[in-house]
Amino acid sequence: MLDKTICVIGLGCIGLPTTSLLGTKGFQVHGVDVSDHTVNAIDEGKKQDLMEWSTSP
Helix, strand or coil: CCCCEEEEECCCCCHHHHHHHHHHCCCEEEEECCCHHHHHHHHCCCCHHHHHHHHCC
């Protein structure tokens, strides 16, 4: 793991894939969003449709 911590504010169509990418590159990443619905969906694994879209070629 890299010795860097990054905070991504907003976990929508840009922030969530960015958070995921940085995490896979070894950064410690904290994602923050004001929407409880969004945070709960991510915690429950219900945002996979967005993640699959963001990683497809």
